[in-house]
Amino acid sequence: MHLTKTWLAQLPLTDIQQVQPVSGGDINAAFQIITRHHQYFLKVQPHNDVTFFDHEVAGLRLLGAVTKTPRVIASGTIATDGYLLLDWLATGTGSQSALGAAVAKVHHQHHAQFGLDHDFTAGKLWSETREMHYHRLRQQLLQDSHMHTVKPSLLHGDLWSGNYLFDTTGTPVLIDPDVFYGDREMDLAMTTIFGGFDTDFYQAYQAAYPVAPGMQDRLPSYQLYYLLAHLNLFGETYGPAVDRILMQY
CATH class of the missing domain: 3.30.200.20 (Phosphorylase Kinase; domain 1)
Incomplete structure (x- = not known):
């Protein structure tokens, strides 16, 4: 342009x-x-x-x-x-520990309700097979006791490695947000899809805001949300990753 x-x-x-x-x-x-x-x-x-x-x-x-x-x-x-x-932000280097603590601080911001004051519409993405497995996943989520105890947190909403940087003082900076209030495990799930977050990040996050037991088992269902968004935006390149998760249900 x-x-x-x-x-x-x-x-x-x-x-x-x-x-x-x-x-x-x-x-x-x-x-x-x-x-x-x-x-x-x-x-x-x-x-x-x-x-x-x-x-x-x-x-x-x-x-x-x-x-x-x-x-x-x-x-x-x-x-x-x-x-x-x-x-414009001049960039430098910083620690993953500082980033983990910053994300935990964001997640400590709570709200009484999930979502935001407006809706997002992604359209219909499903084949019949995906539809069937999605509804099985949905039923399991509705029955999961964890889902009834979640306190809505402020989420970045698109927390991959391209959406953070460090300024010249080493301070973490979050960019390109897609915020809403939800289960903080959704942000953490996004960090696991494309990489760019190391052990120091997760240790610092856990020290600042410990996650509930069983998070590793819940991550695939939360990864699915972001993979579906990529499927919608970029096409069937992401189809196999979507199907690998859906076929577990």
Whole structure:
């Protein structure tokens, strides 16, 4: 995506000196913007308005109340494109222990109800076989005593290794949230799918907020949620992983 001078002039910035594309995920176009006195990270969602970023803005503010996140500068719609402007964060190195403690601190934020104040819609993904095994899984979850004792925690919602970094002081920073209130084991399940979290992370998390017995047995059902989301976004590349879990039920 190319940003024209006319487009850039509508951002709430002055003295823009340089704009360059950067990696920013599979959904948005992303850019580093350098002005005379500051640097910014810009996300653009072509052919969508600012409401596309409303959930992310809300998530950054919820997470930012208890741990470090990028500061939201502005969001809006320019021409036919939604945008989100954040502070640019210079990266450094940090410890997995600090990250584990930060995630535990997030999970200590509780709410009386699960979810959020709006729904997510993923559409229908199932074959008949997947449908059958999914309903078996669902029945087991409903009968699991653990599910009746869960206290809804604030979750990052997409906690893989691409969604955290360390700033130049070594402080963990959580980025690109998809927040909701739910069982904190969902975030922990996501950390196990693609790697990037080591023993120090889990030990520090456990020391700060011990998990309930039996979590390892519950992880596959929570991994399934995220694998289904990837199946929806990226297709049948994730089908075998989905089926490996569903066939256990």
